[in-house]
Amino acid sequence: MLQISDLSVTFGGLHALRNLDFQVTEGEIVSVIGPNGAGKTTFFNMISGMVTPTSGDIVFEGESLLGLDPSQVTERGIARTFQNVRLFANMTILENVMVAQHCRTDQKVFGALFQTNAFKSEENAIREYGEEVLSFFGTRLTGYRLEQPASVLSYANRRRLEIARAMATRPRLLLLDEPVAGMNPRESAELTALIGRLRSEWGFTIVIIEHDMSVVRDVSDRVVVLDHGESIAHGSYEQVANDPNVIEAYLGRQVQDEQAEEETSP
């Protein structure tokens, strides 16, 4: 589904990603882990078109994504969430998921001004699909909450709404950037189960950046470990967890290593 080959990006002299190869096949859940500053979020930014790679290629369903605007990438079927929750805070919860359907709908000024039937039915469809997406999270984002501004939500609910908003763009590939960060163990366990359902019920292929190892263990088919912009290991959770390179990247070498101090896992 997604093939990334020999991808590099440099910011000035900094190699954020170096010669990265990465594949996702349809229906997989792949976790991307790695210490802070390993280039995970840059990796997402690059897939979603917010950062242009210096070299290499990103191919999604047979077509290259290079040079596309983020909105065009989203239109091709890739949606993402943000690590530092970025909702449209002054819009209502329902509006947040309604606006995300922008690239799947096409009524313009004319329809809105003359309230054509096409406009009304599309508007209803947008609303219904929005409510359907929100109801995936139980009653937390529905009912009276629909008309409330997103800024009144609790932190965990903001994260849920981020996911709902990404779902509303009707993607095939969903990129989740630390979906359980800041949640308590119970909530993150619950969200882990939901991520499984995102695949089984909604048919999304999922790439997930996560620091919480229990979540990574529970959801992922495959784990890719990044360090200093390079893929240092990949395979199942068990394989990766026992890989000496990974342990070194997280904890430092057994013998003293000058990098150990600054690269501890959070």
Add this chain to the structure above:
Amino acid sequence: MTATSNGTPTLEAPGLDWRRQIRFSLIGALSSAFIALAGMPVGLDRRNIIQPLLSMGYLSLLWVPFVLASLAGSQVVLEGMTERVRSSKDLVAGALVGLGSALGLVALMILVKNFNIRDPLVNWSPQLLDLLSFNRSAGLGMVFWIVLGTTLGLMGGAMHVVPTAVRSKTLTVLLSVLAVSVLETFITDLLKGFQLEIFTDFIYYKRGGLEIVGALLVAALAIVIPLLVGDRITVVRTRVREMPADERSRVNLILLLVGSALLLVLPFFLGKITNELLANVGLFVLLALGLNIVVGLAGILDLGYVAFFAVGGYTTAVLTSPNSPGFSPQLPWPVALIVVVVLTGLVGLFIGAPVIRMRGDYLAIVTLGFGEIIRLLFLSDWLSGWFGGAQGITNIPGVDVGFATVNGIDPRSIFLLVLVFSAIAIYISWRLEHSRIGRAWMAIREDEDVAEAMGVNTTNTKLMAFVVGAVLASFSGAIFSAKVGSIFPTSFLMLISIIILVVVIVGGMGNIVGVIVGALVLIGILGGPKQPGLLQEFSEFKLLIYGALLVWMMLKRPEGLVPNVRRSRELHQEEFLQDAWLKGEIDTDDEENPS
């Protein structure tokens, strides 16, 4: 801070907060002196509020001690804290602030009496000293001011000590008297339309201002009317709110129709001046609605909005006027309007395309530049063969509607035309706001990068906002052309862009009602860049007041005079639900983990 018996922490009545009093006294003293030196007391003295007691000139100084004293005594009550105990100390504090303000004036009087400061401060005039000393000796005037300032400060402080009912009654009375006096032209004109001159002759003095009897009458009405009406308004409101949705929308529709019908017959009961004034307000409502889409909804800070107004105005002039120098098809106005709308839309596209990729400050400055460039093009010799350069285009015929011609000679017809187009603009704004494209605009305003990542093509969507804004401005330009009959580059100064922006900000960004209220208050009462408002005497100080108002709004009420209704309702609902949740009335499974 101590804990009271019931556990809520409370603030004890503290001693006088000297620092705060001194700060407010200084502010009062400086503002009084500044207002006096800016020439407001003299300039506004012609305008009576209550004949012969109070003129606008004196009012421009008298509000200072009163308002500052009451501000000095105000406090922010934090959640979980009980209010600070009110005591006579508030009175003392108020009196001190009032005294401080008065001392500012006294110092000024001593200064102007002993030194000639006319050279640096041109607005100072001998009249000012006469006025400040109440046409008596300066010494007596100073004593007067000290007494007056202290008394007013005392009253301002007392606003916090007296029971709420007394306070709100006092404020209602003061504000109604002021409002009735300020709205004199409008009220006289309206009542004349209903043949009720007896009433206005009774309350108003011949040369402006309320008579004392009139003021007393207004005060009495301000007390009696709320008593008669009582809670009925709230009762009706709750009943409407509790109606089922379809019934409520029917009620709203009926109200809307009645309101529009009233507005449509209103011009026939108004005289020339008031119609003219309201037509000007309407032109600014149109402009402000357009800018509201660009700034309020899409969050694009466009400081050159006057460009589209100018293009609309000039295109109409070229297409309809026989005096158009280059090209003069003399089209009828409605046909010209179609061309105007299309052309202005295209200009919006051309200006927007390069500008829209910029953000924030850069975008503001570039739009500012484009606004000026358009005006300079109309002024230039290069294009004077088309647009007449500084001579402009004259003899614009107005709108021929068969049985009459709508032009500036008949402000009533212009006002009607403006009403029709305002209705169209309101409809456009309202429909677009609640559509796919309106949501995309709001998303861009909230966070452009995320909007883009969520599949909104931000470039196209922002361009669309620019074009719709331009089209609404072109309506205003076309009517403006027909109204004034001749247009010049000086009709389209940058100041207009700024004033429209102030109208949008003061009224309430992103809110249609707010924008209309903003235009009514600012353009209707203070006046537009060249158009006089109800307070014609203010024209000299208009920009000063606009600026002061803008600063105050940004500090104290950034959401505008009329904040977004929908949002405040939502916030209200949240409070209600929280209360219910605290009482255990609703059961949510939502485990809270605020971070």
